[in-house]
Structures are given as C-alpha cells and as structure tokens.
Amino acid sequence: MPQYRRFTAEDAIQFANQHSELFGEHSKLTAVSFGDNHMNQVFRVKNQFNTSLIVKQALPFARGLSDRWPLTLDRSRIEAQALQNFAKAAPLLVVEVLHYDVDLAAMLLEDLDHLTLLSTALTEGRQFQQLGSQLAEFIVNAGFANSDFSLDLAAKKSKQIQFLNPEPLQISKDLLFNDPFSNNERNQIDASLYPLAQHIWLDEQLQAKVAALAASFRSKPQTLVHGDLNSSSIFATADQLKVIDAEFTGFGPFGLDAGLFIGSLMLHYCLAPALQPDQSKAKDQQNYLHNQIKLFWQQFQRQFLQICRQQCRDPLFGNELYQQQFVADVLRDLTGYAGCELIRQVIGTFRSPVLSTIKSPAMRLQVSQHALTLGQRLILQHQQVSSIDQLLSWLPTGSPQ
Amino acid sequence: MPQYRRFTAEDAIQFANQHSELFGEHSKLTAVSFGDNHMNQVFRVKNQFNTSLIVKQALPFARGLSDRWPLTLDRSRIEAQALQNFAKAAPLLVVEVLHYDVDLAAMLLEDLDHLTLLSTALTEGRQFQQLGSQLAEFIVNAGFANSDFSLDLAAKKSKQIQFLNPEPLQISKDLLFNDPFSNNERNQIDASLYPLAQHIWLDEQLQAKVAALAASFRSKPQTLVHGDLNSSSIFATADQLKVIDAEFTGFGPFGLDAGLFIGSLMLHYCLAPALQPDQSKAKDQQNYLHNQIKLFWQQFQRQFLQICRQQCRDPLFGNELYQQQFVADVLRDLTGYAGCELIRQVIGTFRSPVLSTIKSPAMRLQVSQHALTLGQRLILQHQQVSSIDQLLSWLPTGSPQ
Incomplete structure (x- = not known):
C-alpha cells in the first residue's frame, strides 16, 4: 500500500501509466502541472500521439488560507465517489473517473481539453x-x-x-x-x-x-x-x-x-x-x-x-x-x-x-x-x-x- | 465480554446487582417483569427494603409485528446514549441511566414508581x-x-x-x-x-x-x-x-x-x-x-x-x-x-x-x-x-x- 506523498510530474506520469490502458506500455509520456484551485494539484499527462488524461491529487491543506482551514484527504474519496455517483444518474454529463487511489488521494480522470x-x-x-x-x-x-x-x-x-x-x-x-x-x-x-x-x-x-x-x-x-x-x-x-x-x-x-x-x-x-x-x-x-x-x-x-x-x-x-x-x-x-x-x-x-x-x-x-x-x-x-x-x-x- | 441472551428474571437481578451499589452485597433481590412495549423487556428489581431499580433490555425484533420490522440491538445503545445526552441538557427532566451494557443491549435505570x-x-x-x-x-x-x-x-x-x-x-x-x-x-x-x-x-x-x-x-x-x-x-x-x-x-x-x-x-x-x-x-x-x-x-x-x-x-x-x-x-x-x-x-x-x-x-x-x-x-x-x-x-x- 503506497503512502501519501505529494506527486511530482514524474509521479503523475507513473500513476497515469499504471492505471490506464490508454497509453500503451512503451509510450513516451509527459506531464504538465496546471490549475490552482487552492486544494489540489492537477497534471495533464500526454503520450506522443497527444492522447491525454488528467491526474488530480488532493493536498492536505487549503493553499493560501494558512492553517485556518485544514483539510483531510478523505475529501478526495468523497470527490471520486461523488463523481461516480453523479455519473450513474447522468452518465453523459459528468467527467469520467478512470481510477481512484485512496492512499495517494489521487484520481485519474478523462481529459476535457476539447471543451x-x-x-x-x-x-x-x-x-x-x-x-x-x-x-x-x-x-x-x-x-x-x-x-x-x-x-x-x-x-x-x-x-x-x-x-x-x-x-x-x-x-x-x-x-x-x-x-x-x-x-x-x-x-x-x-x-x-x-x-x-x-x-x-x-x-x-x-x-x-x-x-x-x-x-x-x-x-x-x-x-x-x-x-x-x-x-x-x-x-x-x-x-x-x-x-x-x-x-x-x-x-x-x-x-x-x-x-x-x-x-x-x-x-x-x-x-x-x-x-x-x-x-x-x-x-x-x-x-x-x-x-x-x-x-x-x-x-x-x-x-x-x-x-x-x-x-x-x-x-x-x-x-x-x-x-x-x-x-x-x-x-x-x-x-x-x-x-x-x-x-x-x-x-x-x-x-x-x-x-x-x-x-x-x-x-x-x-x-x-x-x-x-x-x-x-x-x-x-x-x-x-x-x-x-x-x-x-x-x-x-x-x-x- | 458477555454475549447477548434474553434475560430471565434471575439475569436481571444479577445485572442490577453487578452494576449498582444501591443494593449492597447480601441483599435479597427480587425481579418482576412488567411493561410490554413491543420492542423491549423491562424488569423491576427490588431489595428487601423496597429499594428498586429498572432493568430494560432490547429484544432483537418487534413483538407482535412478525418479521416485518426486524430490529438491530444497536437501538439500545442509541437509547442509552440519547437519555444521557438529554440528561446533560435537562438533568432533572430525564430518567437516569445508571449503567449500560452494549453486548447485552441492557441498561440499568432509576425506578420512577413514585411517579x-x-x-x-x-x-x-x-x-x-x-x-x-x-x-x-x-x-x-x-x-x-x-x-x-x-x-x-x-x-x-x-x-x-x-x-x-x-x-x-x-x-x-x-x-x-x-x-x-x-x-x-x-x-x-x-x-x-x-x-x-x-x-x-x-x-x-x-x-x-x-x-x-x-x-x-x-x-x-x-x-x-x-x-x-x-x-x-x-x-x-x-x-x-x-x-x-x-x-x-x-x-x-x-x-x-x-x-x-x-x-x-x-x-x-x-x-x-x-x-x-x-x-x-x-x-x-x-x-x-x-x-x-x-x-x-x-x-x-x-x-x-x-x-x-x-x-x-x-x-x-x-x-x-x-x-x-x-x-x-x-x-x-x-x-x-x-x-x-x-x-x-x-x-x-x-x-x-x-x-x-x-x-x-x-x-x-x-x-x-x-x-x-x-x-x-x-x-x-x-x-x-x-x-x-x-x-x-x-x-x-x-x-x-
């Protein structure tokens, strides 16, 4: 069981590669960190054919708010399960969760870069x-x-x-x-x-x-x-x-x-x-x-x-x-x-x-x-x-x- | 840890004696079953000086309702903790819980026979x-x-x-x-x-x-x-x-x-x-x-x-x-x-x-x-x-x- 650590771009690549069939075994993957929503870090992981997935990892605090609002990583489980719950009721209208890891507080999501x-x-x-x-x-x-x-x-x-x-x-x-x-x-x-x-x-x-x-x-x-x-x-x-x-x-x-x-x-x-x-x-x-x-x-x-x-x-x-x-x-x-x-x-x-x-x-x-x-x-x-x-x-x- | 069993009058006496200082070690205790609220059995346990306590035990079903409404014994925990919660806010207005046993789903209560x-x-x-x-x-x-x-x-x-x-x-x-x-x-x-x-x-x-x-x-x-x-x-x-x-x-x-x-x-x-x-x-x-x-x-x-x-x-x-x-x-x-x-x-x-x-x-x-x-x-x-x-x-x- 992996312990929580804050992902580097390399970790995000590994996580995406490990939990998705999308990239194939020998693809060259790159990861770019983007987005800043105060509570998570988000990476776009791409292969050489521009196929991409999103890695979203919860941070154990709310950035920019000091320790006023500490946050447990359990919200990541809630987020993944909530997206899955919503997707069951409205399949076409929710981002797809491809994989979720409770210990790393990280999930693999479909990329919505065409939207x-x-x-x-x-x-x-x-x-x-x-x-x-x-x-x-x-x-x-x-x-x-x-x-x-x-x-x-x-x-x-x-x-x-x-x-x-x-x-x-x-x-x-x-x-x-x-x-x-x-x-x-x-x-x-x-x-x-x-x-x-x-x-x-x-x-x-x-x-x-x-x-x-x-x-x-x-x-x-x-x-x-x-x-x-x-x-x-x-x-x-x-x-x-x-x-x-x-x-x-x-x-x-x-x-x-x-x-x-x-x-x-x-x-x-x-x-x-x-x-x-x-x-x-x-x-x-x-x-x-x-x-x-x-x-x-x-x-x-x-x-x-x-x-x-x-x-x-x-x-x-x-x-x-x-x-x-x-x-x-x-x-x-x-x-x-x-x-x-x-x-x-x-x-x-x-x-x-x-x-x-x-x-x-x-x-x-x-x-x-x-x-x-x-x-x-x-x-x-x-x-x-x-x-x-x-x-x-x-x-x-x-x-x- | 005692396993759940349905109390006899003798069990009720033992339970009351064990968990209360009220009776003293050598008192002669008697128990009478009374009340019938479909979900519990209730005993009044008395010593020779007419000092009494109540033993209330949850039953694993609702009597008289067949298996339409099966009941877990956890409601007994809820009842005991709820009475304690209410008593904290309104001490004089709630029956006192003297002891509660989670496995036996039984509680010892003050007797309210003067009311x-x-x-x-x-x-x-x-x-x-x-x-x-x-x-x-x-x-x-x-x-x-x-x-x-x-x-x-x-x-x-x-x-x-x-x-x-x-x-x-x-x-x-x-x-x-x-x-x-x-x-x-x-x-x-x-x-x-x-x-x-x-x-x-x-x-x-x-x-x-x-x-x-x-x-x-x-x-x-x-x-x-x-x-x-x-x-x-x-x-x-x-x-x-x-x-x-x-x-x-x-x-x-x-x-x-x-x-x-x-x-x-x-x-x-x-x-x-x-x-x-x-x-x-x-x-x-x-x-x-x-x-x-x-x-x-x-x-x-x-x-x-x-x-x-x-x-x-x-x-x-x-x-x-x-x-x-x-x-x-x-x-x-x-x-x-x-x-x-x-x-x-x-x-x-x-x-x-x-x-x-x-x-x-x-x-x-x-x-x-x-x-x-x-x-x-x-x-x-x-x-x-x-x-x-x-x-x-x-x-x-x-x-x-």
Missing part, C-alpha cells in the same frame, strides 16, 4: 444553446437518484454516512453565508463598493434570510449536492457538457446546486456590458443568458415532475400535489442561493476573477452594484418567487456608462 | 400544573444543545453519526405518516369510523401536507429528537417530570417532539368527556389541558428565544429576527405533527388503548370524530398558524351525547 471551462466561455461571449437544459437534466437526475423519492430511509442514511464531508462543507458555509455578509478581513472588496457592502452587513432583514438559507444548507439534506456548481465547475461545448470538481459534495437542499448555477449565470449577465465593448453584442449575450436561465427553470420543473411521476419509489411521496409543492419549494430555495452566490462573487473571499479584468473603475462599480442589488433582492424575496418571469423581471436593465 | 405514567394520570383526570412548562424546558434545552445554534458543523455531523437510527425511524415514519393515511391492513379502526377514515385516505390535499411533514421528518435534521414524546413516554407527579424511552431517537425537525406531545394532550382533551361521566369535571379537565397546551406554547417560545440570546454560538444564527422566524417555523411544524399524532392515535396501527375502554359506541365514535377532525385541520392549516389562541380555537366544543 471549454464555462466561466471562460461566457466571459468570451460564447453561447452554448443546450446549457440550461443539460444542467437541468444533470441536477434533476442526480438529485432525484439520491433523494427521498428514490431511496428508502436506510439507503439514504448509509449514503449520508458515505458522503459526510464536514470540512469542505464548513468552508462552503463560511464562503457563501458568513464572509460576504459580515465585515470579514478575508473579503476582497473594491473601496468604491464599501458603502453598498456596509449596507448589506447592517441589513437585519437580509441577515435573517441568509441565516435561514445557511440553516437549510446545514439541516435540509434532501439530496446529494455538488456544492460548488457555478460556471467554474462546468466544461462545455456547443453540444457537450461535463460537470467536474466534486470536493464540496455532501447532502443538502435540492435547490443549492441550481441556485449556485443560476447565480453564476446572473453574474455573467451583469458582467456582459463591461466585458463586451460592442453594446449590441453585450445585449445579445444578456439575451442569451436570460433565455438559458428561463430554459433551465422550465426544464428543471418539467423534468423533475416527470421523473417523479415515472420513478418515485415511496407511495407517500407519489402524491402529485406534494411533488408540485416540493418543486416550488426547491425553486424558492434556488432563488435564495442564487442571491448568496451573486453577492459572494462580488465581495466574498474568492470573488470572481473576471471582475478584476474590468479596467474602468466606473464600469466595475456599476456591474458590481447591479450584481449586489440583484443578489439582495433574490435573498430578501426568495420566498415570494412563483414564476420564472417574475424572477427574470428583476434582472438589471439599462446600459452601463 | 405516574402521564397517559394513565390524564386518563384518570389528574392534573399536574407544571406539565406544560416542564416539557417546554425539556424540549428547548435538549433541542438547543443538539442544534446548529449550539454545535458547529463537524460536531453536529459526528452526533448525527452517533445517533443514526434507521430502523426505528422507518417504523416511526410508517406508524405516523404512512399507515393512518392509507387503507393499511395494520390499522385498527372501529367500523363506524370507516367513512371518516376513507375521507382521510382520499383527500389529496391532506396527503400532500402529510408527505411534506414526512419529508421534513426525514430530511430536516435540525436537532436530536426523542421521536416518541407522547403521554406514554413521560412520568410525572405534581412537581416532577421525567422523560423515558428514547429508542426512537434520531436527528429530525425541532417541532416533532413538541407536536407529538401537544397532539397527545389534544387527544386527552377530546377523550375527557367520554372518560369522565361527571361533565363538569370533564369540562374542568379540558380547561386544564387547554391551559397546559397554551403554557407549553408560550414557554417554548419564550425559553427558546432566551436560550438563543444567551448561548447561541454561531454569529450567523445570532440574528434575532432569524431566531423569531425559526421558532415560528418550529411552531408551524409542531402543529402539523400534532395533527398526525392525533390521527395515528385514533386509526393507526397502535391506536390509543384508552379508546377501547370507552364502552358506549356512540360516545367512542364522537370523541374519535372530534380527534380526527381536529387532526385534519391541524395538518391542512399548519402553515397558517401564527398564534396559540388561533390553534386553541380549533379544539372541539360542545358536549358529547
């Missing part, structure tokens, strides 16, 4: 027309398979043990609900945004809603959630979509992943006028995102009710009225979590790196204000949301300066 | 004036200590593992949410009640609300709940109260225990006119129960907010507006669970044995109807309840025939 990271693609103004429906399919299928609609109590409890993931969930809770809503030293905030941030920190009504969303995050284990499903955890092209990175997986509210996804699309909506100098193209990108949010919402609702009708295993939860009320509740949660994600991305500890690329301070201020204002509204009014058109009517209008 | 089982006392028309406030204190203190207000995420997760109790929770779910709301062969129903029972089984709106309450029972682990806290799990006198029997303990919604308790007081309210031939005394007993329900509700609200103000450990959940909204949500849950408990006690698998003692069929029908009608209203309208006076206005009025 683009969604956050990058959206920043560049690209448009994937199936985005909303593919994401809805992923969340509905994976969510349903791990929910009370599908699992009996004993099976669900045993999955809850399998995916106990307290450290990453504590980080999520801090990043999403604590830091952005208090004057935390970790927050990254443009000075010009301070007045608005302070307004957020002092709004008791808003804080109460955030506390309720955080409480649900901790004590509403409706299903297995990815936990970090924003545009940086998705690879896509015009016809393919793959979810990656599941180290924040755990049981939580059904609406969480959908909320993070919609929140991140809404951020791109707010950003579009600042990223795209041609304002008619910016408007076109906003229309695209508007339509994808609508598509997601409608497909989520439709597909969720359909899978419940077809596959619900518990007669008690087979009641269609209950299913409709359940999905309406999920969509209200979604709205609240989308609001938290928007605010986190603008004034949180790991705010969106895209924001820093906007050179004009006035422009940066305006799109940030749009995102924060929208985020607050989503949080404050999430319990009143009853239709997607209502939600979309809150998107900011008017051209930036 | 009366609450269900018996209420059936006899007795009144304990501190009942409502003592129960509120128990539920608030134990509930708070195991909640997100008090535990950080890692501590709560580890308690959730400690108290994983899938089999008993499955039984609870079946008994409380499935059986009474469907035409299940296990239900015990007076023939005269069939029309009303059928009405319940066919009411889609009601079923949807019950499904939502059952979903929260499964997927809203706000705190450690007793899980069976009706008048048969409480011993009392004028000044003392002790909670017993924690084999159904697990993490669940904060409002569950309170709901089962209030539901069982409401059942006694409905039963009073049938149990007490003197109708002015019956009315007096109803007034007593009315006042205790009100006292419980008010004290619960007051004490919960007080302990939150004084002891909340998480700044996010320190928001007072959130705490008020949380307690309002708990009280709405309470109302729904009280409704389920009422209906379960009248037409469920283990319906209230008191019902069978009412000789007059007309009288039995009428009190049963009162309880079922009230139960339905509590379930259907639980989300609209905003005050205790509103809730109490739903109690049946008018004398029975």
